[in-house]
Amino acid sequence: MSAGLPLSERVQQLIVRMCFDNLFVAQVRSDEVLDLGIGERERQWLRELPQEALDADAERRSRLVMALRQEAPLAARMLDLVKHWPYFFGSPEFAGVIEQRGSSVVALCDFVERTFPFSGWTPVLRVETCMARLRRKKTRALAPHDVALGERFSACVVPAQTLVAYEHKLQLLGASEHSPREVILAERSPNGEISLEIASEGIAAIVSAIGEGALPKTQVLAILAAHTDEPDTVFLDLLADGLLVA
Amino acid sequence: MNFHQRVTRLKKLGLGVSTEYGAAQQTQGLDVFLLRQQYPKFGGFLEIGVEAAKGLDEAAQRWINTGGATTYHFLDVNLSDPADFEAGWLEQTRALVKATDAAWVCGDSGWWHFGARESGHMLLVPPVLTASGVAPLADGIVRLREALGKEVLPENPPGHWFLGEQHVLDFYAQVVDRADSGMLLDCAHLAIYQLQKKLDPLTGFDGFPFDRVVEMHVAGSEWRTLGGFQYVEDTHTPEVLEATSLIFAEVVKRAPNLKAVVFECERNPLSACVPGFEKIAAVWP
Numbered sequence: 240m241s242a243g244l245p246l247s248e249r250v251q252q253l254i255v256r257m258c259f260d261n262l263f264v265a266q267v268r269s270d271e272v273l274d275l276g277i278g279e280r281e282r283q284w285l286r287e288l289p290q291e292a293l294d295a296d297a298e299r300r301s302r303l304v305m306a307l308r309q310e311a312p313l314a315a316r317m318l319d320l321v322k323h324w325p326y327f328f329g330s331p332e333f334a335g336v337i338e339q340r341g342s343s344v345v346a347l348c349d350f351v352e353r354t355f356p357f358s359g360w361t362p363v364l365r366v367e368t369c370m371a372r373l374r375r376k377k378t379r380a381l382a383p384h385d386v387a388l389g390e391r392f393s394a395c396v397v398p399a400q401t402l403v404a405y406e407h408k409l410q411l412l413g414a415s416e417h418s419p420r421e422v423i424l425a426e427r428s429p430n431g432e433i434s435l436e437i438a439s440e441g442i443a444a445i446v447s448a449i450g451e452g453a454l455p456k457t458q459v460l461a462i463l464a465a466h467t468d469e470p471d472t473v474f475l476d477l478l479a480d481g482l483l484v485a
Numbered sequence: 486m487n488f489h490q491r492v493t494r495l496k497k498l499g500l501g502v503s504t505e506y507g508a509a510q511q512t513q514g515l516d517v518f519l520l521r522q523q524y525p526k527f528g529g530f531l532e533i534g535v536e537a538a539k540g541l542d543e544a545a546q547r548w549i550n551t552g553g554a555t556t557y558h559f560l561d562v563n564l565s566d567p568a569d570f571e572a573g574w575l576e577q578t579r580a581l582v583k584a585t586d587a588a589w590v591c592g593d594s595g596w597w598h599f600g601a602r603e604s605g606h607m608l609l610v611p612p613v614l615t616a617s618g619v620a621p622l623a624d625g626i627v628r629l630r631e632a633l634g635k636e637v638l639p640e641n642p643p644g645h646w647f648l649g650e651q652h653v654l655d656f657y658a659q660v661v662d663r664a665d666s667g668m669l670l671d672c673a674h675l676a677i678y679q680l681q682k683k684l685d686p687l688t689g690f691d692g693f694p695f696d697r698v699v700e701m702h703v704a705g706s707e708w709r710t711l712g713g714f715q716y717v718e719d720t721h722t723p724e725v726l727e728a729t730s731l732i733f734a735e736v737v738k739r740a741p742n743l744k745a746v747v748f749e750c751e752r753n754p755l756s757a758c759v760p761g762f763e764k765i766a767a768v769w770p
Contacts, residue, residue, distance in 0.1 A: 247618030248565060250648065254610060255599045284613075284648040291714030295645040299608060306605025336600040340568055343605055375601070 249276050253285060255337050258293055259300060259328040300328070303343060310344045310374075311367050312412050313405075314351040317360060326354070344371045362397040363405040369395040422447055441466030441473070442482070456485060488665045491636060492699060495667075496588050498554050498745035499529030500766060503702075505560070506536065508751045509544035515751050515758060517548060523755070527762040530554035532747050533585055536561045537577035538602075541584065549585055556700070556745065557587035557635075563596045564625030564639065565612065574602060575632055582633050588745075590629065591669045591700060594622055594639035594660075611642040614649030614656040623663035630666070638699055640669040643677050643719035653678045654689035667699035670736060673706050673749070676728035677717045686728040687735055695739035703733050703765055704749035721749045723757045730764070737769050 244252075253275060257264045266273060267285050275282060304324065308315040318324050327333055332346035332353075348368035352361060373393035381387055388394070422443035427433050438446060444462050448454060456474075463470035477483045508514050521528030533545045533555055541549070549555060559578070563569045582590060598606040612618050622639065630637040639660060641653055649656070653675065661668050679686050705722035706729065708715060717726070737743065748765055750758040 245565075245617050245621045247613040247615050247649075248621060250613045250615075251565075251596055251610060252599075254613075254646075254648070255596070255608070258608070280650075281615075288646050288648070289714050291711040292645040292716065295709070295711055295714075295716055295718075296608070302607070303605040306603075310604070336606075340601050342601050342603055344603070375603075 244276075246277060246281065250281050250284070252337050253277065254288070256334060257285065257288065258296075259303075259333065261325070262329050264290065264293065300324070307344060307347050311347050311371060313360065313367050313408055314347050314364055316412055317351050317355060317358065317364070318347075321355075323354070330354075342371065342375055345375065360408075362401040363408055365395045365397050366401065366405045369393050442477075445477075445483075459483070488661075488667060488697065492667060492742045492744075495636060495699060495744050496554070498556070498588055500527050500746050500748065500762065500769070501530035501532060501554075501556075502528060502751065503532040503534060503558065503747050503749050504542075504545060504751050505534035506539045506542045506545075509542065511752060513752060513754055515753055516755055517544065519755055520758075521553070524759065524762065526766060527748070527759075528553075530556060530588070530745065532556045532558050532591075533587070534558045534560050535578075535581055535585075537574055537581060540581065545585070555585045555587045557582050557585050557590045559590065559592035559597075561597050561602060561607075562592070562625075562629070563598065564592075564594050564629065565596075565618065565621035567621075567625070567628070569602065570625075570628055570632065571602070579633055582635060587635065589636040589638060589667075589699070590633055591638040591640055593642035593671075594626070595642040595644075609642055611644035611647055612649075612656070614647060614651040614653055616651070616659075618649070619656065619659045619663060623660045623666075626660070626664040626666050630664075636667060636699070638667050638669040639664075640671050640702070641674050641678070643671070643674045644681075645716055647678055647681065652689040654693045658693050661694065661697045666697070667742070668697050669700040669702065670698045670740075671702040671704070672732040672736065673702060673704040673719060673726070673729045675732050676726055677706060677719060679732075680717050680726075680728060686731045690735065690739075695736060696742055698736060698740040699742055700745040700747070701733065701736060701740075701743065702747045702749055703729060703761070705729075705761070721752060723750050723753050723761045725761060725764070730768075733765070734768050743769070 257267060318327060327347060327350050330350050332350040335341050336343050336346045348364060348371055352364050352368065376390050376393060378390050422438040424436055424438040424442065424446060425433055441463060444466060445459060448462055460470045460474060463473055467473050478485060502515060502517055502520060504517060517528060517531055531548045531553055533541065535541065535557060593609060595612050596608065596610040598608060600606050612622060626637050626639055641657055647653065657668060676686060679688055703725060705720055705724045706717045706726050707720045707722065709718050746765060746769055748762055750761060
């Protein structure tokens with residue numbers, strides 16, 4: 240909370256928090272002693288605010304989430320996956336946005352990094368955080384002999400291959416039904432190890448069609464015929480390799 | 486110069502319309518050029534709603550290029566927060582105000598956004614109507630007026646709630662007095678306040694300095710219900726509530742410095758708006 244803030248402005252900050260965070264609303268309405276930075280009269284005003292009035296702008300949260308998805312797609316996706324948006328809106332990071340003129344994007348990145356430290360996404364999320372901070376970087380005054388990164392630059396130290404992983408995750412997020420597809424074929428060796436490879440076009444067509452089920456032989460041969468001049472021979476080879484069983 | 490001296494230098498703009506970025510591109514959006522051509526009296530000026538980060542759209546630019554009068558309605562500053570007057574934003578706003586050649590600057594004097602000024606943070610929360618809210622808002626009006634070199638008219642915002650011990654008109658009476666400023670009185674927003682507080686539409690009129698009203702807005706609003714909660718939404722539809730019309734007619738009688746009236750109906754076709762313009766013109770010829 241900013242020191243020296245006029246009481247009316249502090250009440251506004253709390254109203255905005257109430258617009259996004261239903262748990263906070265319940266806390267304000269309760270008799271729990273809270274250090275809200277306002278008097279009992281102002282708290283009573285907040286208590287009397289009808290929930291429906293706060294909810295009348297039904298798109299408020301979704302407008303913000305949409306903006307966050309655009310700028311921090313990976314962090315937003317993480318919250319989508321675990322249905323964690325209400326926790327973000329109730330987080331100290333989000334309260335800080337309201338109280339310290341912060342950025343929701345930066346707060347989201349910080350929140351996800353803090354909340355899911357072992358998710359394996361941390362390095363790629365750091366790339367997003369780095370970009371979010373860079374977009375908001377301002378020129379700063381330097382001491383006469385100091386040197387710093389220019390305002391157009393920022394950096395983050397992450398494990399090797401993080402940039403590749405970051406770009407790959409973004410690609411996956413952007414993938415649609417119409418995006419190019421590949422079929423990964425997993426094969427277990429006699430000693431139990433599993434190897435992965437991208438299936439050729441013909442194999443991909445067959446394994447996709449069969450899936451974990453089964454197809455009549457005529458249908459499998461028809462698929463093969465679309466990819467080879469000798470479907471019967473190839474079919475026998477696939478049986479011999481153990482890819483297909485009949 | 487004090488307000489009463491400054492206001493004599495402001496041009497009378499008459500009856501006009503408002504627009505926001507992209508409003509003209511909407512299929513049902515009001516064609517302001519057709520309005521000006523067919524009903525010149527209703528298209529006296531264009532109030533351009535602007536977020537500095539977005540700038541002016543093609544329709545606004547065309548209106549300016551054809552010499553149309555304008556006012557500049559900000560959509561992106563929390564007047565009550567000194568930290569919101571960032572140098573970069575001020576520079577952009579100054580350039581835009583100059584580009585529009587606006588007669589004055591105006592805008593809802595609530596919170597247009599929370600946190601930093603960035604995408605997704607936009608909202609419009611009315612000020613808390615309490616004594617401690619007067620000085621921050623009034624000082625912000627003076628700050629912006631001095632920074633832009635233009636008259637800045639605070640507008641009473643709409644709201645789904647209004648907190649504070651003061652009546653909205655008592656609050657703004659103190660604000661404009663401290664800022665030595667004029668005001669944009671939005672009749673629809675005032676009606677929303679009065680109806681929500683279950684007050685007569687003209688409550689609070691005694692003692693309000695109507696000589697500071699330079700501009701007024703008239704707009705349609707609609708009753709809505711959510712759960713058991715009834716409220717009035719500021720829809721800018723052409724059908725104006727009776728309370729709004731009553732407020733407008735009464736303020737017109739009391740506002741000697743009224744220079745401009747906007748009928749806010751930017752998302753509706755011209756044919757649907759004409760009767761509303763005609764009613765306003767009958768009250769304020």
